[in-house]
Amino acid sequence: MRFAVPVFPGSNCDQDCAKAVREVLERPADLVWYTEDSLDNYDAIILPGGFSYGDYLRTGALARFSPVMEAVAEAAEKGKLVLGICNGFQVLLEAGLLPGAMRVNDHLQFRCSIQTLQVENNSLPFTACYKQGEIIRLPIAHGEGNYYCDDQTLQELEDRGQIAFRYHGENPNGSVAGIAGIVNRRGNVLGLMPHPERAIHDWMGSRDGARLFRSMLQYWEGMYGAA
C-alpha cells in the first residue's frame, strides 16, 4: 500500500504524516508537490496540516484549485482512501469532497492541546481498529476548527453514521454537535481537525493516532490482500 502526501505552499505537517506511515505501517509514503496532476501510483492520500497558501481568502480555499486536488478528487471517486488532517480537512471541505464549512474558533483563540475524543463509528475504513465509543486522546492545533453545517446536513451525517469522531468533554472550538471528524457518504474520505500523526509514540503523549493509520492498512489489505 503506497501513500501520497500532497504538499502545498505552506503545508507544515507533511513530513510528520509521511513518517507516521513509515513508522507505524512500515509502508512507503511519498511527498508529492501540489503541481502534480496524477496520483495513479498511490493507493491512499493524506492531505497534511499547515497553512496552505497562507490561509489567504479562507482556509483551504486556494489549495483546492491546485492541480493535485483534481487528482485527489479522482482518487476519491475511485474509492481510494483520502485522509485530510487539520488544514487537509479544511481543503476537503472547500473542495466539496466533504459537506460543510470551517469557521474561526468560537473563542477566537488558536488552540494547541491534547484533546479527548470519542470514536462515534468504528465501522469505517479509518476507525476499525478502535472500539465503538472508545475515548481516545489526540492533539489539536488550530484557529479555525469550528465545523459548521446546516441542520439538514447534520441530520444526514448523524443518520448515515458519517460522524467519525466527536470531542468528548470540552468542545475546543464550538463545532456543530461537537464534531471533530466526518467522512463522506461512501466512507472513503475522512477529514478531522485533530492530528493522529502527532500521537503515534508514548513519548508524544499519546499513541492513539497510530490505530487510525492501522485501520487504513487493514481496510486496504482486506480489499486487495497484503501487498
Place this chain on the structure above:
Amino acid sequence: MPTMKSGPVWEGKTVYKATITVRLKESVLDPQGSAVQGSLHSLGYEEVRQVRIGKTMEVWLETADFQEASDRVDAMCRKLLANPVIEDYEFRLEKGA
C-alpha cells in the same frame, strides 16, 4: 487605486471595478463580530446591538459590457470569493475607476 497592469486593450471593451462584500450568513454565528461588540460595549457604546464582520474585495475587469461584467463577478463570487455554505456576498459595479 493601485496601478493597473497594462494588458491588451481590445476594441469595444470597458474596464469595470467591482467592490465585493463577503460576510457570514445571518444564520451563522460570527465570533469576531461578537467579540468586537463586547469591546464596543466596554468602551461605553451600549447601544450597539449587533456587529457583523466581513471582508471587502476590489476586482477590476475588462468586459464587453456591464451585463457581462456583472455575470462574471457573480460567478467569481460563487466559485471562489465566497463560500456559499456559510457566507453571503453582494457587489457594486462601476465603470472605469
